[in-house]
Amino acid sequence: MNDFKNKVAVITGGNSGIGYATAKQLKEQGATVIITGRRKEAIAKAASDLGVTSIVADQSNIGDIENLALKVKDDFGKVDILFINAGIAGLGKIEQATEALFDSIMNVNFKGAYFTLSKFIPILKDDASVVFLSSNTASMPGPGSSIYSSSKTALNSVMRSAALELAPRKIRVNSVSPGPTETEVMNKVGLDKETIKTIMDVVVDKIPLQQMGTSEDVAKMVAYLSSDASKFITGADFIMDGGMVLA
Numbered sequence: 001m002n003d004f005k006n007k008v009a010v011i012t013g014g015n016s017g018i019g020y021a022t023a024k025q026l027k028e029q030g031a032t033v034i035i036t037g038r039r040k041e042a043i044a045k046a047a048s049d050l051g052v053t054s055i056v057a058d059q060s061n062i063g064d065i066e067n068l069a070l071k072v073k074d075d076f077g078k079v080d081i082l083f084i085n086a087g088i089a090g091l092g093k094i095e096q097a098t099e100a101l102f103d104s105i106m107n108v109n110f111k112g113a114y115f116t117l118s119k120f121i122p123i124l125k126d127d128a129s130v131v132f133l134s135s136n137t138a139s140m141p142g143p144g145s146s147i148y149s150s151s152k153t154a155l156n157s158v159m160r161s162a163a164l165e166l167a168p169r170k171i172r173v174n175s176v177s178p179g180p181t182e183t184e185v186m187n188k189v190g191l192d193k194e195t196i197k198t199i200m201d202v203v204v205d206k207i208p209l210q211q212m213g214t215s216e217d218v219a220k221m222v223a224y225l226s227s228d229a230s231k232f233i234t235g236a237d238f239i240m241d242g243g244m245v246l247a
């Protein structure tokens with residue numbers, strides 16, 4: 001259990017899955033937590049369930065990101081923990097790729113994450129912790145996931161540059177790269193439940209530990225990377241996938 005009393009944490013995309021689980025853990029460990037999301041009702045309900053603050057912001061929209069940073073600064077001052085988590089999945093072979101699919105994934109997962117960091121840097125406390133939510137697909141791209149895995153590989157590259165740029169302020173920047181994790185993400189890619197189950201059965205078979213990860217597993221890692229226990233860790237990517245990248 002970490003002591004995040006008097007720490008301000010901002011989590012993008014906090015109304016479900018990994019963002020929600022992390023908001024819960026950081027709040028339980030004493031942090032003042034702000035979650036963001038695009039859907040006003042969903043984010044307000046999540047915030048009320050968790051006892052945290054919600055701010056509506058589309059992380060793929062630069063204006064929204066700027067407004068978010070301003071509002072956080074006005075209402076909470078400086079930020080100790082920034083968890084850049086909002087992201088979407090999307091599948092498709094390169095030959096059939098559309099510009100719309102490319103832009104929708106890149107605009108949230110890469111451009112949005114990049115500018116969230118960029119606009120928050122001025123209001124990060126010295127010695128703050130930034131964590132990007134990447135993916136094990138950044139290290140093991142597969143057929144059908146070229147856009148998604150590229151968005152996460154790009155994020156890992158930004159993470160390493162940011163770790164160097166922000167080190168003089170003792171701000172640490174790391175990424176967490178889960179493998180298949182039980183959340184809402186796959187239900188949002190437009191496939192029916194039967195197809196998702198078939199895909200998941202195939203996926204689990206490829207994981208040496210023969211199970212999916214949970215949002216709570218990832219939340220614990222984010223809490224660790226946001227705590228003093230990890231004060232010498234920066235510029236590192238933590239793959240959490242039951243050994244999938246090795247298989």
Ligand SMILES: NC(=O)c1ccc[n+]([C@@H]2O[C@H](COP(=O)([O-])OP(=O)(O)OC[C@H]3O[C@@H](n4cnc5c(N)ncnc54)[C@H](OP(=O)(O)O)[C@@H]3O)[C@@H](O)[C@H]2O)c1
Pocket residue numbers: 012013014015016017018019036037038039042057058059060085086087088089108112133134135136177178179180181182183184185186188
């Ligand atoms: N689950 C996995 O297997 C897995 C594996 C590796 C990496 N990841 C990554 O983990 C992160 C969290 O995903 P999850 O699995 O927890 O899925 P999730 O339950 O779908 O959560 C994603 C969250 O991001 C929000 N979001 C999406 N686009 C947004 C935008 N433009 N602006 C603001 N919020 C936005 C969603 O809000 P809405 O519901 O309103 O869209 C939701 O709260 C993503 O970056 C994903 O790529 C997931």
